Amino acid sequence: MDKIKISGGRRLQGKIAIGGAKNAALPLMAASLLTDDTLSLSNLPHLDDITSMAKLLTQHGVSLHLNGHAPNGGHTGRVLDMRAKEIVSTTAPYDLVRKMRASVLVLGPLVARCGVARVSLPGGCAIGNRPVDLHLKALEAMGAEIILTEGYIEARAPEGLKGGHILFPQVTVGGTENALMAASLADGVTVIANAAREPEIIDLAHCLVAMGAEIDGIGTDTLKVTGKPRLHGAEYSVVPDRIETGTYAIAAAITGGEIELTGTRIDLVEALIDVMRMAGVVVEATDTGMIVRGNRATLKGVDVMTEPFPGFPTDMQAQFMALMAVANGASMITETIFENRFMHVPELSRMGTDINVHGRSAIVRGVSKLSGAEVMATDLRASVSMVLAGLAAEGETVISRVYHLDRGYERLEEKLAACGAQIERVKG
Ligand code: UD1
Numbered sequence: 289m290d291k292i293k294i295s296g297g298r299r300l301q302g303k304i305a306i307g308g309a310k311n312a313a314l315p316l317m318a319a320s321l322l323t324d325d326t327l328s329l330s331n332l333p334h335l336d337d338i339t340s341m342a343k344l345l346t347q348h349g350v351s352l353h354l355n356g357h358a359p360n361g362g363h364t365g366r367v368l369d370m371r372a373k374e375i376v377s378t379t380a381p382y383d384l385v386r387k388m389r390a391s392v393l394v395l396g397p398l399v400a401r402c403g404v405a406r407v408s409l410p411g412g413c414a415i416g417n418r419p420v421d422l423h424l425k426a427l428e429a430m431g432a433e434i435i436l437t438e439g440y441i442e443a444r445a446p447e448g449l450k451g452g453h454i455l456f457p458q459v460t461v462g463g464t465e466n467a468l469m470a471a472s473l474a475d476g477v478t479v480i481a482n483a484a485r486e487p488e489i490i491d492l493a494h495c496l497v498a499m500g501a502e503i504d505g506i507g508t509d510t511l512k513v514t515g516k517p518r519l520h521g522a523e524y525s526v527v528p529d530r531i532e533t534g535t536y537a538i539a540a541a542i543t544g545g546e547i548e549l550t551g552t553r554i555d556l557v558e559a560l561i562d563v564m565r566m567a568g569v570v571v572e573a574t575d576t577g578m579i580v581r582g583n584r585a586t587l588k589g590v591d592v593m594t595e596p597f598p599g600f601p602t603d604m605q606a607q608f609m610a611l612m613a614v615a616n617g618a619s620m621i622t623e624t625i626f627e628n629r630f631m632h633v634p635e636l637s638r639m640g641t642d643i644n645v646h647g648r649s650a651i652v653r654g655v656s657k658l659s660g661a662e663v664m665a666t667d668l669r670a671s672v673s674m675v676l677a678g679l680a681a682e683g684e685t686v687i688s689r690v691y692h693l694d695r696g697y698e699r700l701e702e703k704l705a706a707c708g709a710q711i712e713r714v715k716g
Contacts, residue, residue, distance in 0.1 A: 290694075292687045292701065294678035295710035296660055300545035302707035304536045306552040306577065307333040307364065307698050308526030311603075312488040314390040315465040316495050316526060317341045320350055320370035321397035322473055323499060325521030330367045332526055336695045340388040347384070348394065349376035367523075375402050382408040382439060388695075392420055392441075393462060396470035399432055399443040407441045418626070422460045426467035429454045430474050451476025451515055459484050459596040464511075465492055471513035472501035480511040486597040487556050491527040498522035530556035531603045532697065533577070535672055537561070538607045539704065541569040541582035542614060542680045547707055552577040559600045563608070566590045567615060584680075587611070589619035589654055596625070606632045606673035613641040614680055615654040622649040632670035635663040639677050639685065660685040665692040672697060679709055686714075 308331035318341070320327040332338060342352055349372060356366040378398050385391040385408040398405035410420065424434050424441065429452035432445045451474050454467055464484040469492070471478035483489070485507060493506040499522045502514040533552040540547035541564060554561060554573045561571050561578075567590045570581040589612055594602040602625040612619035613636060623629045630645050637643060638661040642653040660683035665671030671692045678685030687693075690713070693700060701711045 289688065289716050290690050291714045291716055292675065292690050292693070293712050293714055294660070294675065294685045294687075296658070296678050296681040296683065296685060298543065298679070298708050298710060300539055300543045300547055300679065300704070300707040300709055303548045303550060304703045304707065305550050306528050306533050306536070307331070309333070309488055309491070309529035309531070310335055310337055310696050311461075311531070312491040312527045313338055314341050315393050315469070315488065315492045316524065317345060317370065318393040318397055319469055319492065319495060319499070320345065321348060321372050321375065321394060322401055322469060323519040323521060324371070324373050326369050326371045327499065327521055328367050328369045328523040330523070330525045332366070332368050333529065334698050336691070337388050337390065340384065341390065344380060344384045344391050344394060345370065345372070347377055348372065348380070348398070349374050378402050378405050380407040385410055389418065390462065392423060393465055393469075395423060395441065395443060396427060396466035399427060399445055400449050400470040400473035403444065403446050403448060405443045409436065409439055409441060420462070422456055422458065422463040423466045426454045426456070426463055426480070427470060430470055430478060449474035449515075451478045454478065454480045456480070456482040461486050461489065464489055468492060468496065468503070468511060468513065471515060472496050472503070472519060474513075474515035476515055478513045478515065480513070481509070483509050483511045484596060485509055487527050487530060495522060495524040498524055528552040528556060531601065531669070533557050534560045534601070534604045535607050535676070535697070536703070537564065537571070537578070537580045538611050538676055539679060539707075540580040541567075541587065542611050542676050544582045544584040545707070546579065546581045548574065548579045549577040554578050559598055560604050560608070563590050563592050563600065567611070584614065587615045589615045589617035589652065591620040593622040594625050602626055602629065603669050605629065606669045607676055609643070609650065609652055610636065610673040610676040610680075612652040613643065613654060613677065614658060617654055619652045619654070620649055621652060624648065631666040632673045635666065635670070635674055636677055638663055639681050641677070657682055659683050662686045662688070665689040668692050668696045672700075675700070679704070679711075
């Protein structure tokens with residue numbers, strides 16, 4: 289298994305190009321199941337999770353073609369054509385779903401188009417229980433009959449889905465995405481109340497509209513979907529990755545450096561930028577993104593609480609904690625979205641942080657220096673928090689189990705090294 293080795297303590301300076309959002313690309317790819325025409329996606333990131341979704345779609349019968357050339361071997365500048373002319377299998381098997389929870393996003397499109405779907409239950413996950421009950425209730429509200437058997441979700445709607453009223457008792461990104469895709473092909477009007485408003489939901493809604501769907505209230509917490517008997521193909525460009533943006537913004541701040549982030553948008557990361565500014569980090573908007581300037585001497589602790597968008601994203605909690613670990617003063621970080629999302633704390637403590645967890649909150653007392661250590665990646669965002677801490681630490685940090693990082697960060701070492709980081713991948 290590969291490791292990442294970092295010699296920390298260097299001030300980062302340079303430019304980083306931000307890619308398309310993984311969490312937008314995955315539902316957009318699943319949306320290709322809704323039509324027998326071609327859906328073409330550009331600005332797709334080159335990540336393991338995208339490959340996993342591509343494999344899953346292929347076995348459902350989707351033909352995929354990556355067009356164009358990319359000098360660096362990634363997906364930048366390339367366009368992925370996906371055509372689900374015929375669905376050859378409505379089953380999403382365990383071995384594919386267990387690798388990536390977002391596989392459950394094929395459930396809504398499959399049952400909407402084929403009247404039947406069989407999707408493995410995703411099972412355990414490092415950051416908490418993460419059930420899919422709300423996805424299922426949403427489909428039931430559209431007339432699907434659902435049974436759980438032999439570890440699989442079986443959804444049936446032989447006469448097709450009908451418009452329904454869905455009220456999510458809790459904001460769910462994936463649940464809203466499944467409901468939105470299914471409602472686009474349902475017969476009649478579906479209202480989704482307390483819908484998630486994340487930029488990735490807005491991206492999906494806009495793509496569905498480009499495919500012929502009728503959706504009112506995009507960007508609000510109430511979506512009204514007027515179902516269509518069929519959708520058609522479209523060309524769509526994936527929204528920039530706000531979590532990649534935020535992660536590199538913190539890389540600038542934690543090293544007291546200056547990084548220009550291009551190909552992104554400041555409005556995608558407003559809640560994060562607000563607290564970073566409160567902590568003393570300078571962030572200036574540019575035409576293509578932003579410039580982030582950090583100063584370790586004046587960095588100070590601020591409190592944050594994770595919330596659904598437009599609040600502070602849970603996917604930035606671990607990275608922000610790494611930053612607060614070297615700030616002057618204390619910070620209280622409260623996680624309200626996922627239970628068990630402080631697994632980075634014991635690993636960070638190996639690098640000399642002073643963090644105490646009390647239930648859903650962590651008290652982070654800033655320390656003047658961190659020291660490199662051997663640490664282990666536990667989940668995607670937790671692992672990148674160790675990279676960030678490693679960049680700020682004195683000495684060498686070695687992070688194992690970096691396959692977590694490869695699920696969500698494209699060419700991370702290359703991007704950081706181009707800004708002066710001493711970072712390398714050790715193949716193993
Ligand atoms: C998505 C993101 C993930 C991010 C999360 C919250 C993708 C591929 N993943 O995950 O990176 O951290 O949003 O912003 O886009 N819940 C239920 N029942 C359900 C569904 C969710 O109880 O049926 C709970 C979850 O356990 C969690 C909360 O609702 O506590 C929010 O989860 P949700 O928004 O659904 O997260 P995901 O879509 O899985």
